[in-house]
Amino acid sequence: MARAVSTRRMAVATAAAWIIALIIFFPILYTIITSLKTETEAIKGFNLIPSFTLESYVTVQTQSGYLKPFMNSVVIAVGSTILALFVAIPAAWSMAFSPTRRTKDILMWMLSTKMMPAVAVLVPIYLIFRDFGLLDTRIGLTVMLTLINLPIVVWMLYTYFREIPGEILEAARMDGASLFDEIVHVLTPMAVPGIASTLLLNIILAWNESFWTIRLTTTNAAPLTAFIASFSSPQGLFWAKLSAASTLAIAPILIMGWFSQKQLVRGLTFGAVK
Amino acid sequence: MATENTRGLARLMLAPSVGLLLIWMIVPLAMTLWFSFQNYNLLNPANVSWTGLFNYKFFYTDPAFFQSIWNTLLIVGGVLLITVIGGIGIALLLDQPMWGQGIVRIMIISPFFVMPPVAALVWKNMIMHPGYGVLADINRALGFQPIDWFAQFPLLSIIIIVAWQWLPFATLILLTALQSLDGEQKEAAEMDGAGFVSRFVYLTLPHLSRAITVVILIQTIFLLGVYAEILVTTNGGPGYASTNLAFLIYRTALLGYDVGGASAGGIIAVILANIIAIFLMRAVGKNLDK
Numbered sequence: 001m002a003r004a005v006s007t008r009r010m011a012v013a014t015a016a017a018w019i020i021a022l023i024i025f026f027p028i029l030y031t032i033i034t035s036l037k038t039e040t041e042a043i044k045g046f047n048l049i050p051s052f053t054l055e056s057y058v059t060v061q062t063q064s065g066y067l068k069p070f071m072n073s074v075v076i077a078v079g080s081t082i083l084a085l086f087v088a089i090p091a092a093w094s095m096a097f098s099p100t101r102r103t104k105d106i107l108m109w110m111l112s113t114k115m116m117p118a119v120a121v122l123v124p125i126y127l128i129f130r131d132f133g134l135l136d137t138r139i140g141l142t143v144m145l146t147l148i149n150l151p152i153v154v155w156m157l158y159t160y161f162r163e164i165p166g167e168i169l170e171a172a173r174m175d176g177a178s179l180f181d182e183i184v185h186v187l188t189p190m191a192v193p194g195i196a197s198t199l200l201l202n203i204i205l206a207w208n209e210s211f212w213t214i215r216l217t218t219t220n221a222a223p224l225t226a227f228i229a230s231f232s233s234p235q236g237l238f239w240a241k242l243s244a245a246s247t248l249a250i251a252p253i254l255i256m257g258w259f260s261q262k263q264l265v266r267g268l269t270f271g272a273v274k
Numbered sequence: 275m276a277t278e279n280t281r282g283l284a285r286l287m288l289a290p291s292v293g294l295l296l297i298w299m300i301v302p303l304a305m306t307l308w309f310s311f312q313n314y315n316l317l318n319p320a321n322v323s324w325t326g327l328f329n330y331k332f333f334y335t336d337p338a339f340f341q342s343i344w345n346t347l348l349i350v351g352g353v354l355l356i357t358v359i360g361g362i363g364i365a366l367l368l369d370q371p372m373w374g375q376g377i378v379r380i381m382i383i384s385p386f387f388v389m390p391p392v393a394a395l396v397w398k399n400m401i402m403h404p405g406y407g408v409l410a411d412i413n414r415a416l417g418f419q420p421i422d423w424f425a426q427f428p429l430l431s432i433i434i435i436v437a438w439q440w441l442p443f444a445t446l447i448l449l450t451a452l453q454s455l456d457g458e459q460k461e462a463a464e465m466d467g468a469g470f471v472s473r474f475v476y477l478t479l480p481h482l483s484r485a486i487t488v489v490i491l492i493q494t495i496f497l498l499g500v501y502a503e504i505l506v507t508t509n510g511g512p513g514y515a516s517t518n519l520a521f522l523i524y525r526t527a528l529l530g531y532d533v534g535g536a537s538a539g540g541i542i543a544v545i546l547a548n549i550i551a552i553f554l555m556r557a558v559g560k561n562l563d564k
Contacts, residue, residue, distance in 0.1 A: 006371075013370035017378045020364060024441065025381035027396050028388065030408065034400060046411040087294060090287035098284035106292065108555070113299050115551040117499050119520040120540035123527050124305035147298045154291055179283070208389040210502035215528070225502070229391040232398075232506035239399060239406065246392040257387035258380050265450045269488045273447050 028250070035243035042239035056244035063241075066248060069227035073249075075138050076213070076223055077206040080145035081199055084153045087146070089195070092157035093187070097166060107158065110151040118148075118211045129216055138221045141213060145206045153202055156267045160194025197263035200256060204264075207253050224249040303544070309537035316531035329538035333526075338514040339539075342522040343546070349433055349518055350497045354490055356437040361444030361489065362482065366474075368445070369452050386442040390502040397435045398424065398507045428508045428516035435503050440496075444489045451485035452478070491554045498547055519543050 022029075034042050035057070036050035060066045095103045125144070126135075134140030164187065172186045213225045222230075228249055231242050257264070265273055313325040333339055364382065368375065385393065401407050402423040410420030423431040455478065463473050499520050504510055510517035510525065517525070523543060527536030 010371050010373070013367060014372040014374065017367050017370075017372055018374070020367065021378040021381040024438070025384055026408075027393075027401055027438070028384055030400055031392075031396050043406045045406075046408055087290050091291035094284035094287040098281060100281075100284075106288070110291075110295060112551065112555065113295050114495055115547050116299065116303070117520060117540075117543045117547050119499060119501070119523045120543045120547075121302035121306055122524065123309060123533050123536050123540065124302040126527070127305075127533075128302070147294060150291060150295060150298075204387060208387070210390040211499065214391075214502060214505070215524075225389050225391050228389065228395060229502060229506050231395060232391075242395060242399060246396060250388050250392055253389075254384060254387045257383065261379070261383055261446065262450075264386075265447050268443070268492055269447060269485075273451050273485050273488055 028254075031243045031246050033243075034239055035247045037240050037243075039238070039240045042243070056240040057248070059241050060245045060248065064227075064245070066227075066245060069222050069224050070248070072138060072217075072221055073207055073223035073225075076141050076145060076221075077203050079138070079142040080149065080206050081153075081202040083142065083146040084150050084202060085157075085195065085199065088150060088153040088157055092154050092161050093183075095154075096158055096161035096164070097169065107155065110154055114151050122215065125212075126215070134216075136217045136220045136222070141216055141221055141223070144212050144216065145209055148209065148212070149202050149205055152205070152267065153198055156198045156201065157191075157194060159266065160198070161191060163194075164190045197260065197267065200260045201263055201267040204253055204257055204260070306537045306540045306544075309533050310541050312534050312537075314533040316533060325534065329534040330542075332535055333538045333542065338517060338522055341514050342517050342519045345429060345514075345516065346498065346518040346520070346546075348429060349436065349500055350494055352430075352433040353437045353440055353497055354493060356433070357440045357444040357493065358486060358489060360437075360441050361448045362486075364441075364445045365448040365452050366478075368449050383442045383446055385438050386440070386446075388439065390439065391506050393439050394435055394503040394506045397431075397438070402431060424508050425512060428512060432500070432503055432507060432516055435507070436497065436500055440493055443493070447485050447489050448482060451482050455481050494550060494554060498543075498550070519546065 030048075033048060033050050036052050036054070037047075038051060038053055038055065041047065041051060095107065129135045129140055132140075134143075168186060168190075169182060172182050177186065207223075208225070210225045210229070213223050214229050217223070217226050228245060231238070231245065310329050311324060311326060312322055313328065314322045368379065368382070372378070388396075399407070402409055402421075404410050404420045404422040404425075407420075407423075409423070413420045421427075459477060460473065463477055468476070500518060501520050501524065504516055504518065504521050508516040510521050514522075519539070520543065523536050523539040526532050526539055530536075
């Protein structure tokens with residue numbers, strides 16, 4: 001009896017969860033389906049079975065040059081993440097292993113810099129970029145995204161490093177390990193998982209950043225966010241092409257995201273929820 | 275444990291991060307503050323002069339100003355309401371045993387990884403479009419007139435799109451918190467005859483309070499600056515119906531070339547964000563100390 005009830009309960013939960021999940025996932029699913037339709041099919045009304053043509057994908061590359069913004073996205077997202085890690089690893093390391101009375105304040109202050117509305121500094125940043133010739137350059141955007149995500153990177157690394165027991169370091173020191181040995185042979189192997197998660201999450205955030213990437217670029221350095229946003233101006237009916245470009249833009253990050261669910265929670269809540 | 279030597283080194287290692295963020299925080303903000311007192315138009319850059327509080331008065335008396343602040347608060351409040359309540363509901367559901375939970379989770383988390391311009395354009399063209407959108411198809415199938423979402427309910431449409439993007443985030447965090455709830459406590463409450471509602475109110479909700487606080491804090495940071503979703507859908511219109519403060523400043527700065535006016539708006543945005551931040555940081559600080 002009890003078993004029968006629990007099976008029924010499970011069936012109800014399963015049905016409810018699948019319905020909600022399909023509704024939430026529907027816009028993405030429908031985008032993928034539409035990307036496999038022809039343009040006439042795409043506007044013919046609701047239809048879940050496409051003709052599986054790849055012509056829109058070809059058009060996106062031949063007509064709009066998809067590859068260039070894609071490469072810009074890769075360079076900017078990966079570059080800014082690595083740059084941020086270089087700056088943040090020493091900082092997080094020192095705060096996790098030599099905390100002072102001010103460590104907590106510094107961390108909170110770093111978090112508070114994320115509170116500054118980007119748009120409030122749009123004018124000065126725009127003018128600085130213009131005067132230094134950084135507008136529409138990959139370097140400018142990479143530096144920009146490094147600064148924006150630095151607080152999150154420091155925080156994430158800090159919460160990971162803090163879980164490495166300090167006794168291990170002390171033991172290594174007693175055994176006569178130098179600071180260099182300590183970092184390379186003891187700390188790094190233990191820190192790699194945390195650093196990898198931070199890297200993954202930060203690439204996702206940088207890839208999807210949609211204020212500075214749109215405002216500070218025009219054509220040369222425009223990443224996928226700006227490329228897709230340019231589709232908003234009417235160019236006639238282009239549902240299938242838009243869907244193909246969208247699918248290509250989100251696919252890599254979607255797949256990365258699926259693998260980083262756990263790290264995502266931890267990273268974006270600054271270690272407050274694990 | 276720390277000797278003088280390592281303490282000095284620790285400070286040295288901290289310096290680049292702190293220095294960079296300090297520059298990042300102070301230099302542009304100081305420039306914005308300075309520009310906000312200047313009569314400075316990019317179309318006429320030779321003619322820059324001190325105007326005192328004129329820009330603030332100009333921004334303040336702009337009828338779009340209060341509407342944009344109200345819209346900003348509506349977006350933040352509306353999205354938080356939908357995502358927190360929806361997130362708790364879905365998290366409770368996902369916490370039940372079921373078949374295919376892994377796939378369900380993947381589907382529900384997915385919208386979070388969709389970049390804002392894609393999310394907005396997909397919703398605008400394929401879901402909410404009055405002619406070719408799926409919602410219009412459904413309406414027609416049921417014998418109703420299709421709704422022109424972005425003309426009739428521009429702000430609501432944007433709230434729906436942004437809520438769709440953030441619902442997965444709230445769900446995932448609340449689910450993680452839910453799963454750390456002690457199973458024995460739940461069983462004990464069940465054995466004592468506590469019904470679903472009282473278990474939820476007295477056991478689950480208090481347990482989730484920290485996660486809810488975190489969700490509200492993080493989302494607020496991002497929701498105050500909603501931009502791309504507006505840019506690619508309504509462009510702030512019709513009129514100023516879907517213009518938030520961020521979008522109004524962008525309009526003043528890069529479409530009106532008015533550096534002074536946009537800077538005054540920027541300073542107002544900073545003040546607004548700080549008022550909200552003070553409340554949030556206090557709440558979060560309290561909750562995080564536990």
